[in-house]
Amino acid sequence: MNALLRRDIYRLFRTPLLYLFMLCAAVIPGSMSVMTGFEPGYDAWGQVSGLFSAGIFAIAGVFLAFFIGNDYKSGAVKNIFSLFPKKRGYAAAKLITGAVAGIMILLGYVLGAEVFGVFTGADFTSGLFDMLCAVVAKAGMMFLFSGIYVCVAALFRNKVWFSVFGILAVTMLFIPALLITLGTPLIMAGLSIAAGVIGLFVFPGIAALIMKRLDALA
Amino acid sequence: MNAIETHDLCKSFHGIYAVENLNLTVPEGAIYGFIGENGSGKSTTEKLICGLLVPTHGKIKLYGKPYRNPAERAQIGTLIEDPACFPGSTVYQNMMMQALNLDVKDPEDEIARVLDLVQMTEHADKKFGKCSLGMKQRIGIAQALLGHPKLLVLDEPINGLDTEGCRIVRETLQYINREEGVTILITSHILDELSKIATHYGIIKEGRLIQQIRAEQMSERCRDHILVRTANDMKAFGFLRRQFETETSESGIKVYGEPDSMKISAMLMEEQIPVVQLETKRIGLEEYYIGIMEEARSA
Ligand SMILES: Nc1ncnc2c1ncn2[C@@H]1O[C@H](COP(=O)(O)OP(=O)(O)OP(=O)(O)O)[C@@H](O)[C@H]1O
Ligand SMILES: [Mg+2]
Numbered sequence: 001m002n003a004l005l006r007r008d009i010y011r012l013f014r015t016p017l018l019y020l021f022m023l024c025a026a027v028i029p030g031s032m033s034v035m036t037g038f039e040p041g042y043d044a045w046g047q048v049s050g051l052f053s054a055g056i057f058a059i060a061g062v063f064l065a066f067f068i069g070n071d072y073k074s075g076a077v078k079n080i081f082s083l084f085p086k087k088r089g090y091a092a093a094k095l096i097t098g099a100v101a102g103i104m105i106l107l108g109y110v111l112g113a114e115v116f117g118v119f120t121g122a123d124f125t126s127g128l129f130d131m132l133c134a135v136v137a138k139a140g141m142m143f144l145f146s147g148i149y150v151c152v153a154a155l156f157r158n159k160v161w162f163s164v165f166g167i168l169a170v171t172m173l174f175i176p177a178l179l180i181t182l183g184t185p186l187i188m189a190g191l192s193i194a195a196g197v198i199g200l201f202v203f204p205g206i207a208a209l210i211m212k213r214l215d216a217l218a
Numbered sequence: 219m220n221a222i223e224t225h226d227l228c229k230s231f232h233g234i235y236a237v238e239n240l241n242l243t244v245p246e247g248a249i250y251g252f253i254g255e256n257g258s259g260k261s262t263t264e265k266l267i268c269g270l271l272v273p274t275h276g277k278i279k280l281y282g283k284p285y286r287n288p289a290e291r292a293q294i295g296t297l298i299e300d301p302a303c304f305p306g307s308t309v310y311q312n313m314m315m316q317a318l319n320l321d322v323k324d325p326e327d328e329i330a331r332v333l334d335l336v337q338m339t340e341h342a343d344k345k346f347g348k349c350s351l352g353m354k355q356r357i358g359i360a361q362a363l364l365g366h367p368k369l370l371v372l373d374e375p376i377n378g379l380d381t382e383g384c385r386i387v388r389e390t391l392q393y394i395n396r397e398e399g400v401t402i403l404i405t406s407h408i409l410d411e412l413s414k415i416a417t418h419y420g421i422i423k424e425g426r427l428i429q430q431i432r433a434e435q436m437s438e439r440c441r442d443h444i445l446v447r448t449a450n451d452m453k454a455f456g457f458l459r460r461q462f463e464t465e466t467s468e469s470g471i472k473v474y475g476e477p478d479s480m481k482i483s484a485m486l487m488e489e490q491i492p493v494v495q496l497e498t499k500r501i502g503l504e505e506y507y508i509g510i511m512e513e514a515r516s517a
């Protein structure tokens with residue numbers, strides 16, 4: 001898995017698509033607040049901890065659909081699976097890479113919100129702790145979601161658009177669950193990290209079971 | 219020890235068998251030429267061996283162990299159909315990704331080595347998608363050679379290469395086979411090229427292996443000869459067999475070991491045997507293969 005992870009991280013930061021997705025995430029907070037009627041009292045940190053920011057999971061999912069799908073479409077899986085008969089390592093590497101990409105996209109979102117906040121003179125004094133908890137919670141959740149996304153992408157393989165829609169559908173199902181506020185931001189952060197850790201151990205196995213039964217080349 | 223063994227290997231796509239009860243044996247150290255018509259199942263077999271397709275039935279062994287054994291598989295270099303590269307990444311980046319997969323030491327040096335072997339060093343910073351067909355093919359071969367594999371599985375590696383490219387690949391394969399003992403399973407429709415390097419052949423037709431033969435055995439079976447037909451074949455045969463190694467066949471008398479057909483013609487004239495037909499037959503891999511295919515068709 002180590003070798004595969006190193007390869008995926010190498011590829012991740014050389015994929016222009018990642019930076020494009022980060023940029024998309026960065027402009028969301030600003031454009032949303034403009035669309036919903038721009039107020040001088042724009043709450044930069046509120047944007048980050050707010051409900052709408054759950055949408056970055058969908059963006060991260062679409063990115064992962066392309067990232068995995070392109071492995072199949074380009075035939076790069078031929079180089080990988082011929083060397084690695086065990087699919088669990090492949091899935092785990094993709095899960096972690098997907099989560100890293102998701103966190104990068106999340107950072108893009110946070111940065112976008114803050115920069116917009118600076119321009120509009122937002123209040124940066126209250127709620128810093130809540131905001132940090134929200135970022136940690138989302139980062140933890142990224143691992144859980146990334147695991148689910150890897151399973152979907154493993155099922156559709158080179159059919160990237162099927163993966164994209166599958167992943168969006170799955171995200172729709174799960175986002176309401178994310179919105180339920182479970183206690184304080186600190187508890188949320190803790191629970192999300194726990195969920196991420198569980199996901200890290202459960203989903204590569206499930207994805208491997210799917211991949212084992214399917215031809216890598218359609 | 220056999221590098222590759224398949225036992226009753228089957229693969230069906232939507233109920234149609236692309237590979238059926240295939241028993242392939244590739245001995246260690248061989249250059250195994252795997253030949254057959256379009257759609258006969260060569261690529262499918264190689265994909266099965268490399269774990270890219272799930273067999274419908276049957277077993278595959280690499281070096282005597284189940285093919286899902288990570289230690290054996292870690293030593294395979296492959297080029298199956300098109301090179302497995304990202305079109306938007308550079309040649310170097312694509313090489314680096316495979317080097318990372320393989321966990322090779324000093325990846326930069328290793329990449330430089332294989333790119334130099336296929337003479338692609340100067341194109342390292344080109345986007346893979348912008349490379350020509352032959353360049354892509356060379357990159358695919360370079361990828362397969364990364365990290366000194368023990369077993370190479372190559373599907374039409376010389377497809378699209380120019381004369382010089384073919385020569386480079388041929389010499390490289392021969393070199394690593396001889397010096398590093400690399401076993402090579404290779405398919406190609408360019409039988410002439412293949413016959414220059416192969417030590418074994420497997421002929422596949424409609425998913426079934428119809429012949430598996432060593433190169434020496436084959437060259438014994440397909441020797442060049444002069445085919446003679448006369449007005450009196452009985453007499454001619456009696457005469458010729460005293461001078462040459464001869465054999466009768468449906469199409470005439472085969473004379474081996476005498477390259478000069480004019481000489482045979484003159485000798486028969488002297489014996490007053492009128493010659494009806496005299497033809498020099500050169501039998502290479504191609505003629506042999508066509509013969510086998512015709513036999514299989516009429517059987
Ligand atoms: N993914 C697939 N789905 C359905 N049928 C397939 C698939 N892959 C191969 N086949 C079929 O299996 C048969 C064998 O194909 P294969 O690619 O192995 O042939 P080949 O010997 O490599 O031919 P060529 O010389 O043209 O490369 C063909 O009839 C092909 O149509
Ligand atoms: Mg083929």
